[in-house]
Amino acid sequence: MIHVQHLTKTYEDLRRGRFRAVDQVSFTVQPGEIFGLLGPNGAGKTTVLRILSTVLRPTSGIATIDGYDVTHEPAEVRRRIGFVSNNTAIYDRMTAWEMVEYFGKLHGMQNEFLKTRLEKLFEQLRMNEFRDVPGGKMSTGMRQKVSIARALVHDPPVLVFDEATLGLDVLVARNLLEVIRELRAAGKCLIFSTHIMSEVERLCDRIAIMHQGRILDSGTLEELTSRHSEDNFEELFFSLLSDHEDEHHTLEDGRMEVTQ
Numbered sequence: 001m002i003h004v005q006h007l008t009k010t011y012e013d014l015r016r017g018r019f020r021a022v023d024q025v026s027f028t029v030q031p032g033e034i035f036g037l038l039g040p041n042g043a044g045k046t047t048v049l050r051i052l053s054t055v056l057r058p059t060s061g062i063a064t065i066d067g068y069d070v071t072h073e074p075a076e077v078r079r080r081i082g083f084v085s086n087n088t089a090i091y092d093r094m095t096a097w098e099m100v101e102y103f104g105k106l107h108g109m110q111n112e113f114l115k116t117r118l119e120k121l122f123e124q125l126r127m128n129e130f131r132d133v134p135g136g137k138m139s140t141g142m143r144q145k146v147s148i149a150r151a152l153v154h155d156p157p158v159l160v161f162d163e164a165t166l167g168l169d170v171l172v173a174r175n176l177l178e179v180i181r182e183l184r185a186a187g188k189c190l191i192f193s194t195h196i197m198s199e200v201e202r203l204c205d206r207i208a209i210m211h212q213g214r215i216l217d218s219g220t221l222e223e224l225t226s227r228h229s230e231d232n233f234e235e236l237f238f239s240l241l242s243d244h245e246d247e248h249h250t251l252e253d254g255r256m257e258v259t260q
């Protein structure tokens with residue numbers, strides 16, 4: 001469903017010059033699977049997810065959603081993907097129902113069809129008790145559910161959660177993880193990015209550990225722990241990161257010597 005091959009994105013800034021925010025990243029995700037992208041701030045997770053949702057163009061490499069190329073067929077990709085982050089704008093004066101309806105209309109959904117879809121979604125996400133509450137009066141949990149409903153309204157097969165639990169209280173975050181599990185059970189293909197290790201451990205079927213634009217390793221939790229002879233996932237994560245940094249600095253030094 002999601003295929004990413006040698007995806008690279010370079011940026012230019014004053015301090016770092018031209019650098020690779022995403023460097024030769026490859027992975028696939030199947031329907032009914034939650035794929036975790038785990039990495040510290042600045043690892044490149046958001047950049048990968050923005051490329052998948054057609055907001056950014058890759059510098060090189062290929063990404064397809066359900067066979068459609070993100071660079072060449074963005075409209076087809078957008079029909080098949082929903083994006084949930086922690087900072088989705090919620091309009092103060094629109095009710096939960098109106099907001100989700102509005103996004104359904106943006107996707108070209110019409111009257112009765114849209115109404116049936118909204119009824120189903122509000123039931124599924126347990127949003128009926130606040131369907132008429134305006135954004136300005138919503139709790140964080142309500143706002144998060146509206147963001148999810150917005151991303152789901154056109155019933156996309158692929159869903160992307162980018163640091164979606166950031167800033168949520170424990171109960172709301174727990175509910176969100178429950179919703180994500182339900183979506184997996186419904187056969188959706190899910191990517192979940194976070195810097196919180198316990199979330200990927202509890203939720204994800206496969207995990208990619210990302211640092212400085214690269215995927216350092218990926219696999220099931222069992223595969224990762226047995227490959228690195230390390231039972232403690234946290235230890236494994238930090239040792240992968242520090243090994244990479246050591247290697248990377250050696251390489252950088254090597255490169256400098258060559259160019260001098």
Ligand SMILES: Nc1ncnc2c1ncn2[C@@H]1O[C@H](COP(=O)(O)OP(=O)(O)OP(=O)(O)O)[C@@H](O)[C@H]1O
Nearest residue numbers: 011012013021039040041042043044045046047048
């Ligand atoms: N428009 C941009 N111009 C220059 N550099 C950028 C731009 N966007 C992101 N970056 C840099 O690219 C790198 C990867 O950023 P990205 O946001 O993808 O990381 P992330 O893993 O999602 O981390 P975070 O959780 O902090 O968002 C960072 O070093 C960031 O500073």
